[in-house]
Amino acid sequence: NAGVTQTPKFQVLKTGQSMTLQCAQDMNHNSMYWYRQDPGMGLRLIYYSASEGTTDKGEVPNGYNVSRLNKREFSLRLESAAPSQTSVYFCASTRYRGADYGYTFGSGTRLTVV
Amino acid sequence: RKEVEQDPGPFNVPEGATVAFNCTYSNSASQSFFWYRQDCRKEPKLLMSVYSSGNEDGRFTAQLNRASQYISLLIRDSKLSDSATYLCVVNIGNQFYFGTGTSLTVIP
Numbered sequence: 575n576a577g578v579t580q581t582p583k584f585q586v587l588k589t590g591q592s593m594t595l596q597c598a599q600d601m602n603h604n605s606m607y608w609y610r611q612d613p614g615m616g617l618r619l620i621y622y623s624a625s626e627g628t629t630d631k632g633e634v635p636n637g638y639n640v641s642r643l644n645k646r647e648f649s650l651r652l653e654s655a656a657p658s659q660t661s662v663y664f665c666a667s668t669r670y671r672g673a674d675y676g677y678t679f680g681s682g683t684r685l686t687v688v
Numbered sequence: 689r690k691e692v693e694q695d696p697g698p699f700n701v702p703e704g705a706t707v708a709f710n711c712t713y714s715n716s717a718s719q720s721f722f723w724y725r726q727d728c729r730k731e732p733k734l735l736m737s738v739y740s741s742g743n744e745d746g747r748f749t750a751q752l753n754r755a756s757q758y759i760s761l762l763i764r765d766s767k768l769s770d771s772a773t774y775l776c777v778v779n780i781g782n783q784f785y786f787g788t789g790t791s792l793t794v795i796p
Contacts, residue, residue: 616787619783619784
């Protein structure tokens with residue numbers, strides 16, 4: 575039972591390069607989320623998908639796009655990476671939006687933009 | 689103002705001690721409450737949900753005070769393996785809001 579799988583685990587990009595972070599869950603969860611975690615800032619929501627076919631902006635969406643490819647997969651794209659996007663990115667899922675179930679997180683992607 | 693505020697610590701306690709963390713939230717419409725644990729360079733993992741009546745899971749006790757808008761986590765008989773960062777999480781509608789975490793180190 576894999577849970578939430580993120581790829582890649584590590585990535586170094588040059589400023590201006592693009593990349594897509596992949597996330598897949600095998601728990602039949604409806605809602606999926608992308609967070610970034612920076613020292614002293616805690617986890618901040620980038621985008622979320624409450625259910626298949628919908629996506630919404632979170633607290634810090636600028637510079638990112640997302641795609642909910644199907645119920646299992648939710649990808650995050652950086653079109654033109656900037657050093658300010660250096661962070662640890664976590665994907666998470668939950669069965670129902672806003673329900674009393676909490677999240678399951680992926681193991682994270684450590685991204686450095688130079 | 690942040691949705692969720694926590695004392696970042698660090699808390700350094702000896703093995704066997706009892707330690708308590710508090711967290712305050714700003715939105716009275718908050719619906720669900722959780723404590724997560726995050727080990728260094730790992731993903732957060734759900735420790736426990738927090739219910740209005742208070743709830744216990746082994747050595748861990750969580751309390752919610754809606755009137756004062758704070759939640760707490762009590763750890764009894766601390767173990768070395770309890771060393772981690774503890775994140776307070778509040779759910780409002782579709783979104784979950786995380787505190788910045790409280791660092792705990794349990795010392796032999």
